[in-house]
Every structure is written in C-alpha cells, then in structure tokens.
Amino acid sequence: GQSNQPAQTKKDVTINLLAQNHPWTNAIQPFIPDFEKQTGIKVNMQILTEQQTRDKSLMTLQAKSPDIDVWMSLKSFEGLAYYKAGFYEPLDKYLNDPKLTPKEYNVADFMKGPFTGEKIDNKLVGIPIIVEGPVVFYRKDVFQQYNISVPKNMDELLEAAKTIQEKSNGEIYGMATRGLPQAIPYTFGAFLHNMGLEWMDASGKPNFDKPEAIKAIDMYATLTSKYGPPGVVNNTFYQSSALFAQGKAAMEYESSNELSTITNPQNSRVVGKIGVFSLPPGPGGNHPTVLQWGVSISAFSKNKEAAWEFIRWATSPEMQRKLAEKGIASPRSSVWDNAEFKKTLEEPVKQEWAAALRIVMDNGNPEVGPPVTKQAEARKMIGTAIDKVILGTATAQEAASEIQQKLLEVLK
Amino acid sequence: MRKKDYILTYLQYFILILLFIGPVLWMILSSLKSNLDITAYPPILFFQPTFNNYTELFKIYPFAKYIINSFIIAGGSTLLGLILGVPAAYAIARYRLHSIAFFTLISRMAPGVLFLIPWYLIASKLEITGNNFLDYIMLILTHAVITLPLIIWLMISYFEEIPIDLEESALIDGCGRWRIFFQIALPLSLPGIAVSVILSFIFSWNYFLFALTLANNSTMPLTVIAFNFIGEGATNWGGLMAAATIISLPALLLTLFAQRLLIKGLTAGAVKG
Amino acid sequence: MTRMSITGKDGALQPHPSPPMNDTETFWGLLKKFRVPIMMVSPAAIFTVIMILFPILYSAYLSLVKWTPGSEDAPFVGLANYIRMFQDPTFWLALGITLKLFLVCLFFETIIGIYLGILLSREVPGQKIFQALILLPSIIASVAIGMMWILIYDPTLGVANYFLKSFGLKQLVWLADPDMVLAAIAIIDIWEWSPFMALIITGGMRALPTDPFEAAVIDGASRWQIFKYVTLPLLRPVIMVAILLRSVDLIRFFDTIYIMTKGGPNDASTTLNVYSYLQGFSYMDMSYGSAIMLFLLALVMLFSLIISALRRKAVS
Amino acid sequence: MAKVELRGITKIFNGTVAVRKTDLEICDGEFMVLVGPSGCGKTTTLRMVAGLEMPSDGMILIGEKDVTYAEPKNRDIAMVFQSYALYPHMTVYENMAFHLKIKKMDKKEIDERVQNAAALLGLSNYLARYPKQLSGGQRQRVALGRAIVRQPQVFLMDEPLSNLDAKLRVQTRAELIKLHQKLKTTFIYVTHDQTEAMTMGTRIVVMKDGKIQQVGTPAEIYNHPANLFVATFIGSPAMNLLEGTLTRETDHLLRFCGNGISVQFPNTDLKIDNNSKVLLGIRPENMNIYPVENNPNFNDSCLRCMVEVVEHIGSEAILHTRTEHQEYMIIKIPGHAKIPAVGAQIQAQIFYGKTHLFDADSGNKLCTRSYGAVENC
Amino acid sequence: MAKVELRGITKIFNGTVAVRKTDLEICDGEFMVLVGPSGCGKTTTLRMVAGLEMPSDGMILIGEKDVTYAEPKNRDIAMVFQSYALYPHMTVYENMAFHLKIKKMDKKEIDERVQNAAALLGLSNYLARYPKQLSGGQRQRVALGRAIVRQPQVFLMDEPLSNLDAKLRVQTRAELIKLHQKLKTTFIYVTHDQTEAMTMGTRIVVMKDGKIQQVGTPAEIYNHPANLFVATFIGSPAMNLLEGTLTRETDHLLRFCGNGISVQFPNTDLKIDNNSKVLLGIRPENMNIYPVENNPNFNDSCLRCMVEVVEHIGSEAILHTRTEHQEYMIIKIPGHAKIPAVGAQIQAQIFYGKTHLFDADSGNKLCTRSYGAVENC
C-alpha cells in the first residue's frame, strides 16, 4: 500500500537475500509474498546458520560477486572489517533521496542506539531490524518456594543462584548462561560494564588490568561454575534454553530473543511460571549489552535500488509493527508506543520482558566485544580465558592478565 | 553354516544393532517427538508420537525440489566419478601407475575449505552461480572431486584381485584392452562398483560445504536444509531430526539396492592353481 | 592362481607387448606404447589437475601475502605466515590434537571395521538388511549427527549420562571437559565411520577367492587362525585402502568438532583443520589460515605416502 | 587311521543331482580309488567326506563317529584339491608348513617334515617361491606336499598327479604307496588314470552319474566288470563290443551269433529268451592276429578285419580295425610282433575264455563270471 | 595354417631361467607335441608364442612374420590354458562363443559351432551353467571347447586333457586328430601323457630345464633317443640302465662289460678310451624271460634277476626285478605269457639289437644309431 512508483519500473527483478535462521527471518518470511506482489520484485531468500551466513557473505563479497543483494549483518561483529573491505553499500544517499524514500518512512522513529549502531565512520551501512540484549529469565515459582526476591544487585543475583542450587540439592541449577568461548562476551559484557568498565579505556588500551575486571571475571565464573549446570563451557543458548525449559534451571541469562522458545508450550515445561528481569546493576551501574541486527546492501549488487526497496519495506513502521506482534523487538520507538502492539503484551511475562528490554535499549552498551577489527578472535580469546577460570585451571587474576596481554597483541 | 554359527551371528547382530543403530533410532524417535519431549529428562521412550515435525517440514520447504537437486548432484558426481575413475583405477591396477593414484588422492587430502574461495572466484567470474544449469554442472564437478579419488582407490584393489589369466584368455580370444576392461574386468569387479557407488553417493549426498557457497537457491541440495533448523533464537530439534531422517532415506534405499551387486566369489571356478 | 603376464621388471603389466625399453625410445614411441593406459588414466588425471591446481596455487599465494578482506593486491610478506605458525602454541596444540584423534580413531575404526566387515560377509538370512542398517551412521548427514550427539552428551539432559546414572556409574560432562572431549568426539567418529570401513572390507571379502579358505579349513585352522593367517593377509590390500581413505579424512578432522564444540573447551578439541578454518573464516585471516591448511595438506600427503607405500608392498 | 562310511548320501546342487543315494564303506587303512567319467560326482563325494559340502541327505561316519555335519577341522583329514587351492600369499614352504604351524608343532620338526616332503616331490629348490611363480605341475606338487606333511586319519586326494609328467608320476605314485604302507592311513583317491587306479588301489569304486557301479579290487573290476559301463570304462583302449544274439542250445550250452561269428558258451543257469540281443565284450589284448592267408586255426569263431589305423606306442602296437560288418575293433599286439600294414586284411582270433556277455538293453552282465568258451573248431 | 619359428628364444623370470636359447621350427600344419618334466618351460614357451609373455631375448615368427612383440589378438592363435582361465561370469555357451561374438560372426553360425563343439566334448547339457557349477573335467572341456570353435592359424594347447577320464580322453584325442586333419592348422600341444605324445604328434619336442633335448618323430624319439635324458624320459616304464665299461677290441668291435654281462658291439667309428664308463640302456619290453632252470640260450649276455614286484595291468605285466649286482630292472611281458611269482629267479635275455649306449658322465649317446650286437653265444 505504500508509494512505490520507482519499483513499478523494475519488473522481473530478482534480489537475493541472505538471512540467518533467526526469529526475525522466521517472522518476516510469510510477508514476503506480499512484497513480491506489491512490487513485482522477486525475493530469493537463502537461510543459513549464523556462521554459514558469515562464511558465505565473506566469500561472495570477497569475490565481488553480485550474488548477494541484501544480507543480514551483525555490525558489532563483522561491521568494521566489512566496512574496511568496502563490502557495504553506503545507504545515506538512498535515505536522502526522496524518490527512493518517501516521507512516511520516518527515519527519525528509529531509536538512537540501534540506528547509530548501523553507522560506521559516520556512514550508514545498514538499517536495524531487531534489538536484543541479554536479560534474566527466572522461575517465579522457584523464587517463591525458596523465598527469593528479584535481585537488586549483582551480589544478590549470585546469592539467589547459590540459594537455589543449595536448597534444591543441585536438582535445579541456579543459573544457566553461556560458557562457549565465542559466545561468552555477549553475556559477560554486562558483568564488566556493571563494574564500571568498558572493554577498553579512552586511550584504546584494554581494561583487563583493572581489579574490577578481575572481579567481573570471578563473579561470572563463580556463577556459571558453582551455580550453573555441569559442562557449561560448551553451553550457548541451545543448552541454556533447553535446561530452563525443562525446569532444570531457575534462571537463564540469555538473549531477549529466547522468550519465544521458553514460552512456547511445544518446547517448554515451564510456561506460565516465567518472569523476566534485567541484569541487576553493579557498582558501575546497569549497562547490559545491547545488540541490533541490521540489513545491508552489498556494494557489488546489481539491483541496488530494488534491494533498497526491500529494505525500506522490511523496516517500514507498518512492517515493524507486524513483526513486533510476533515478538520481534523493534528498533522503532513508535512500535513500542503503538496501542495495538501494547495489547499483545498483556501477559505479565511479556510486560516484564518489554520492561527489561527497555532497560537494555536505554542503558545498553553496544559493544559486544572489544571494538577491534579482529572481533571474532578477540571474543574467542576472552571466552577461552574465562573458561579456564570456570574449569578451574586458572584464577580470575591469571585470566585477566592473559586477556589483557592477548588483546594488546590483537590490537597490534 | 551350522546352527551354532547362526545363533552366534545373530547375537552379534543384536548387540551391534543396539550400539550402532541405537543412536539412529533415538534420532528417528526424536523426529516423532515434540521439542519438549526431545529434551525431556529422564529421556522418554514412550510418548505421544506426532508427525508435526514432518508435516511442517513439507509445508515449509519445497522438499521435492531439494531432493531432485540432491539426486542431480550426488547422482551426477557419482556417475562422473565412475566414468573417470573406474578406467583410471583399472589402468593403475594393471599397469602399476601408483603415482597417478596418489596424485588423484590429493584432491581428497586437501581440506575442503581450501577449495572454497578459489572455486567461488572462478564460478563468479564465469557467472556460473546465477545460471541453474551451469550451477548444477559446477556442483557435480566439485563433488566429483570428492567421489573420484574414493572410487579410484576403492576400485584399484578390486581390479588387482581379478586373476590375470582371465584377461590373458580374453587377449587370446582377440579382445583389445578396452574390451577386456569392459567385458571381463568390469563385470568381475561388480562388488567393487557397488561399494564405490554406495560410498561415493553417500559422501556426495552428505557433503554440504561446496553447495553452501556454490549453489544458488534453486540448486541447493537437501543437506544444506538441515542447517536451517539450527539458529539463533531456537533450535528446532524435532524438525532437524525429521529432516535428517528424510535426508538419510534415499541414501539408505540406494544402499539396499546397490548391495545386491555385492556378490561373493565372482571369480570362483575361473582358474585352477 | 593369478600369474603375472606380459611382465615388465616389477611384474607390472606392460601396456603392449613390446621390446624391453631402451634409452633411444622416442617420446612418441612411448606414447603409442602406453596408448591405452594413458587414455584410461588421463581423463581422471586431467580432471584432478584442473580442479585442484588453481586452488592450491591460490592458497599458496594467499599464504605468502598479508590478506585483508576486500583488498585487491595484498602485500607480499614472504614466509612470515609460516614463521608465525611455527611460533604459535595453539598451532602445536592443534597438531597434537590432530595426531591424537587420528591415531585413536584410526586404530579403533580399523579394528571394528574389520570385525564388522567379516561379520557382514557371512551369509545368513537378513544379512543384507543388517548391512544397510549398520551403514546408517555413515549415511546420516553430519550436521544431524553432531546435533544429535550434542543432545545425547548433554551433561544434564542427555541419554549418555542417564545410562551412566542408571548403571550407578559416575556421570561425565563429556564435551565440556577438556580431558574428556577428545574421547567423546572419538567415540562419535568411531561410531560414524567404522561402518564405512566395514563396507569396504566386506566388499573386499567378497572379491577374495574361496579356495584358500577351504584349504585352511581342511588344514584344521580355527576361525581365528583362518582370520589371522588367511583372511587378513589376503585382505591386506583392501584394508590398506580403507585405512588410507579414512586417514585422509581423519587428519582433516572437522565436521563433528565444528558442529559440536567449535574446538573447545579451552581449545582442547581444536584440530588443525578447525584451527585453520577459525583463522581463515572466523578471524578473517585467510593468509594465516592458508598457511596452516597447506601445512595440513603436506601432513596428509606424508601419511598417505606412507600408507600407500605399505599397501604397494602388500600387493606385490 | 579310521574307517569311513557313507550311508545313503545324496547331494543335490540346486536341481542337479551330483551324488545319488550312495552307500560305501572304506575300511581302516584301505587305499580306496574312485574312478568314473568326468562329472560323475567324485569330487563332490570327497568334499562331503571332507566336510566342505553338506550332503542333502544321508550320513557320513569317520571312525564310527557321525561327522555328517561336523566342522572340517574336527575331522582330521588332509586333502589335495583338484584345483590345488594353494594359499597365494604364502611361499611354498609356508603353504606346506601351514597345518603344522597351526598345530603348534615344534619349528625344527616342521622344518624337517617340510624339507622331506619337498625333497620327495622335487620341490626343494622352490620353497621360497610363491605359487604364482610356479609351473602347473609344481603347483600341483605343492598341493600334494601340503597333504603329505600331515598324518591325518584320512587322506583325500583329488587327481593329485594329473599335471605331472610320466616319470615324476611314476615316482610319486611309488612314494604315495610307500606313504600308505608306512602310515596305514585310510586313503580316498580320485584318479582318471587307469594305471594309477589299478596299481595303487586296494579297492576301486567305479561311479557313473552320481551312482556307484561297482566296488572291488582292481583285478575284480578288470576281469569281472559288473556291467557294460564298468567293462568299457576300465581298460584302455576300451573293451571291444560285438552285437549279436544269444540262444540256449542245450542245458549246458549257449550260442552267440553275430558279425559272422558263431560260438558256444558253456552255461547252465542263465535264463534267457531265444535270440535275445546281447553284446559280446572282448578286451583288445585278448586276441591274436594272423594274416588272412595263413591262419592255421581259422574257423567261424574268428573275426575278419581290415586294419584302418596303426598306433605304435613303443612297447606295443594298437590296431584300429573294422570287421566285415563294419564294427569297430581295437586290437593290441606286442610291439615286437610283426605289425600289419594299414589296409591289410587280418584275422583276429578271440580268446573266448576271457570274453563277457552283456544284455544289449540294460547293459547288465548276463553271468557273474567269465566264460570258458567251447570253441567250435 | 602357418609356420611357427622360434629363434634363440630365452625367457628369464627375475633370475629364474625358464627357457634358454631355444630354436625351433614348427612347419605349417604340423602337430608338434612338447613334452618334458614339470617345470621345464613348456608353458612358458607356449605363452611366448601366444604373446602373453615377452621373450627376454630372441625372435618369434608366425607365418614368416615377426610377431615377437605383436599383440596376442594380432597373432590369430587359439589357446587352451593349463589353468583353464574360464570367464567366470559367462555361461559355458558364452565362454565358447566369446571369440566368435567378438569377430561379429553371424548368430546362427556361432550357435552352430558352439553346439557342435559342445556335442563333441559332451557338454551339451551344461551350456547354460557357469564355470563354478562344473566339475574339474567339465571345466577343462570348456577351455578346450573355447579353442576348437575357432579356426586360428595356430592352436596352442597346454595339457588340455589332463583332467579327463581315460575314455573321454581317448575320444577327445581322436577328435583333436580329426580336427587337425580337417583344418590342417598348426598345433603346438603340451602334454605329459606318453600315449598322447606318441599317438598325436607328427613330431615331438623333448625339453629339459628350458632347453630342447631332441626334436623328432615319435618313432625317432622312442627308438633313437639323442641322450640319456630323452631315453629315460620317454617310455613308461622307463628304459633300464646298466652300468659298465666300454673297450675297443678291434677296429670293428667294442666290448661292453658290466653286471656280469660281457657283450660285443660292431662299431668302427667311435673313438673311446679303454674302460670308459658307459650306460647300457634297455627298454623293458626288449627282453624275454626264462626260468633260470630252462633257458636254452643261456650265456653271459643274459642277465640273472630276482622278481621283487609284479604289476598286472590287464593286458600286460610289469616285473620289477633286481640283478645280481643289485641294479633295478623293469621287464614288461605280455599279459597272456606265463608270469613268474614274486621272489622267483629269472633270466632276462636282452635284444641287443635294440639297446643304447650312453656316456656315463655326459649322458650323451655314444653312437647315433642303434646297435646290431654280436651276441657271444
């Protein structure tokens, strides 16, 4: 129903969309035929896992192949490297061209955090599609049983986990969260930030020589190793959600996206017993990691205008609202204020979820890992060091200095 | 075979089935469970079976298309591997050209990712990836890199087993080397062909790395689909298991069929001494 | 009994009956003489050259430059990547893990493969079905296998620990224990690929002449003695092929690890191939990744050379 | 050193009957020779005794023990395969030593036995070779050697000398006889060589189409063949047969007429129709020849023949002749006798005391013993 | 239908000399028989003619054409392998029809030829069988059948009848002779059967250790053996040898002394030292025997022997005897003669006109023709 005169001229155009198996993808898929009907542009959608998507995009773009027009890209991860490589088509000119972007699009509606997250060097390289951040899902019934209240600070969080673990005789784990090295920074980041630390200080030096960093590591390791499930070092969202959904864990500190998994009666035994809170503040305040996914256009695309048309459609306020109703945390503020959307949040768990997510969006720190080009390497390295503490082969002190030293190497 | 042997054999079958097929059965059972039951603890054997995973699978994915793609790629590369590999294996076995055998194996020795970028570069330069037909050809060629050395090496030892007397006999009967190859060596190495077909088909069928990057949406084979169940937000265990079950079926059927050729004692009665 | 014929010095079949080779033979003469084998071998050889030459050269090129995503012409850095490799402790760790996995898996897969192969070559009703079923672990796509075993190995929810618990044994954390993870992965690999070995070996069994077995029975050999003195030596060439094909895959161990542990915990399951992939793709350092890959290729070649030389000895 | 007994043994290969309801008792220490035309079931019989083939019906006993379904290795037999069945991956030495090695015999003893057997068979120079590097006869000797290093209960040998030259064969034959005398082991020996059968066997079994035709000592089989088949199968060149009719002349005399011969046989017990069709069997050596012109004993018991082919085999000559009635007749005469030329007319005088009468239809022998003919002249 | 010529052919298998500098000319249409002890190189020679084995040295011509290194298929030869080498995946029919099919012969003609050959070899009932379902002799016949359906330039047959029973062998032998007469094709035929060699061959080649010992017609080989080896190899039982010395008595006479015999031989040309060691060869059939007590012709050219073993082979008897000087002596007498008992003392009268003299060291024959002995008595 939107104005799409330019598109009418592009009949028989096919654009290739490379997407991940992700809630957003699953949510938007059913609407794509609408888009195709409206515009006559055919969308060829290829869905892969996160790593496969990254491999494929790297290879395709490296070969300067036009095989990808639009793809889902995680700016906090590969953004810098891809930007430097010139893989992204800068989007400012599309946004600023009224012929390509009508006013209804309402750019200003995007929340600042996610939107600036899509900018590198002050150039817009993508449009955000979903916001997420780690929140704590918890079992209201268990908290009640053991007489625990929602933790107000990090120490209480640990205390709560400890109580559950001990009182249930280890039948129920206190906390299920990430232990897989590559995945740790996402959850660990908030621990660090809540201690009042960024990944690096203002001069660009890693912050792991600070005692607060050691404290953060120690806290994370204690929480996961003592009050978490065995084998946590391999865990990421699959395992955590499975444990929580089977009622084996009282808390799950995971991406806000997991809500749909654990509230789906198909997957979960604990539906109706779930509450959500944001990770409590530490001495340095409350700075959970915030993460946005965005869609970008390949610099080598041969159908850039059609690609932009798709992006514009997918991120339009109307579409965003439709997706939000399916549980996609929208980067547009208007969606959150939308009455129809609010109606879908009637369930208490969803309200709590929205509230927690709000905290994430408001206070969130967009750096999932240290802001370096070698993002993956740095994250893996941090995770590996923390795992050593979890496994008991190193102290927090040793891990911190290892991270510090290796980060310095990576920075070289 | 004597009675005692039968009993002993079946006893071993039984234990092996438990060990080797147990996990597979678990997978198949899981494909009939809801995700909730799949991760249930303690694990449950008896449950309300559901075909949801399967029906959803067929609802979401154009399975027929993917199966056809898989057949084109795995079948094509197996066939190509046979056409290129069987004569080569014969020559290698009979003329002792071991260095060539070794050379062809290099393509199997190299890590698959080593090929990815260069091939992709070529494919995109030649604009292959956009064209379905060329894309199939490209996929068949790349998969033949997996099947060819497998077939060559498997076949070498079968050809070596054939008594040379038979080929000499054919020489005397006026056969050329090619005819000997086709009419004597080939029929007598049927068990080898069967093993080659089974294994190279399975390898090609299950190989996803090349297709992941080289295939486009309409030439994508079935196995790549399996990945679609693993993802951020939720892993659809039931769907994955159902897909894995379905993916395995054609290869299983092929195996059942091809092992008819695994005939024992083909050369019995041929020579004395 | 086979009798070598039209024999050259090493007992190889000569392509065409022809006078003993002498130095004056021209290139065209040789070509004509070896016409048929050349025709048989060259399609496969040419195909292989075409398919692998460019990738290997390209990787070699990559390993000698400093590659960054998107760069047009990367600066030449000589052997820097290789020097880095030999100084990288993770590389040595990965090499050790690779060899450890290779040896353990190959050992068990060979033994179980031979056992299964021989069991399968017994002709009893139902053998065919059993053979197809037992091959299932090799048939199923490796993604599914990896994911399924993640479920099975789950320390809290998995069947593996459930069994251990039911038998009153100590429960394990399997994949999350750096001391355990290789064993856990080896178990999967052995489970997955022993049937592959078995199929090759059954096929080989079926191609064997039946006479020597009857002779051995008459000579009073027990099952085990027949196996040891007749079956095994006669099967040796086939077994070596199975070992060769499996080794080539094993040294490049990747799929299962990548799906299940991504090399963890604590790099305890990082094989060379996983490491080179991580470097090349995850860390986007194609140059270093290529250097490791080429090293890996050289390693595989070395092992293959040894095994194929052993096989050649077994055949002659 | 055991008795071997077959009771009602039958073997059917999907449809083909290879051995049919066979009963046979081979005594302890006996050297039993099996003969019969190609495809008559000799090998199959041996293989059943060895346990390589299960009989479709019947029972096999070795040393009173029912072994019908026993494992070959529990039967303690040695066998020489018609197809040799050598181990291709073992040297000649290893091939021969295999059984002994399995029995964990002392290394020195093994070596001694193998060396002895090899010397006996002329294989001493080939011990380190592989079967594929041997000639046909050498391979066969290895197969034989593999059996004779053993001391089993029963030796089974399937044409073990067929690919050896005459001289070696005579030698080896003698060695086998010695071996038999020394070990007193039961031998079951398949051969198609008449000389071997006649000289080696303590008894001979003649088989045809899977059925035993006659069992007896060599002399019995040669001199008193049980039926036409045995008569013609044993003896080389084969027995000559003349068609004719048999009529009872008196209580004591029968008269055979045919091919221009008319001759009386003394006989009292044979019940026969007049003019029944019969065959008169005469071995080639049981005749004398004379030039037609000067046979002093000529009469109507003599046959008139024309010489068609003359074969000289050194010590003797074989005449292929044809009677006046165009019947084919082979006559064997000593090599030093005067040998007629091809085309010559001769008269053959038959030693009627060594002839045999068979029913022309059934092939059964009409009397159980050889005849003393009353010659007419 | 071609002449086959070997010129200076040598074959060495990594170190083992199988055939040594052999020259041989086989005329067009000849039936040449190769005989020799096991392992003497017969098969190797055939295989070189067939083109399956390359000579290490020398030259092979078929029909005047140098084929030393030609492809087997361009030589137009048919061969029966000693090891049969049947196609296991083809039925008997297909095995036999294979060559004809390759030559794109008319289906009907193929069928006719195969059916004929099968009938000839008694295989008609087995045409649909696979080799593994056949008995040893049946397999051998298939191998033979595969050759005789063809009409090649040269037939090569490597012991094609070794696994057949006597009767079938005689029949098949006759058929092969007929085939040879009909097709007039060159045959090269390996056999270890004396009878076959003597009756079938137009000429015989005797080999030993890869070298040709003598080439000649059967009669020549038997009556005029070129050396001790040929003399003892041909003939069964083998020629008897008596050790002794040879001395020139006059220009015309030599005297042989040994074993209690002393006998003169007329000879003019042989140059010999006095008392040279020689061997006197006597074929078993070239003796008469007498009881010791009543030999009318007894003198010192007669041998006194004791009978140790008597073998009856139907038509004849073989006496194994020992001379007074403990030399082993075989005497063959007709079956109808009076046969002495074991242990009897007999006198053997030697037909000196058919004896042979060999140098004891080299084994060479001392004269080129047989001797007319002047008997002493």
Ligand SMILES: Nc1ncnc2c1ncn2[C@@H]1O[C@H](COP(=O)(O)OP(=O)(O)OP(=O)(O)O)[C@@H](O)[C@H]1O
């Ligand atoms: N491949 C080989 N390697 C080594 N020696 C061999 C080979 N083939 C044959 N010989 C030897 O060459 C010699 C001649 O062998 P050949 O097969 O020609 O003998 P033959 O006369 O056919 O004997 P037989 O009558 O036993 O078949 C034998 O001593 C044999 O051992």
Ligand SMILES: Nc1ncnc2c1ncn2[C@@H]1O[C@H](COP(=O)(O)OP(=O)(O)OP(=O)(O)O)[C@@H](O)[C@H]1O
């Ligand atoms: N596996 C089989 N399937 C069908 N028929 C068979 C099989 N083996 C043997 N026969 C048949 O059984 C019969 C007896 O075979 P056997 O081998 O016992 O003969 P044989 O007396 O040893 O003959 P030969 O002297 O030719 O070796 C033959 O007619 C043969 O064709």
Ligand SMILES: [Mg+2]
């Ligand atoms: Mg037989």
Ligand SMILES: [Mg+2]
């Ligand atoms: Mg030979």
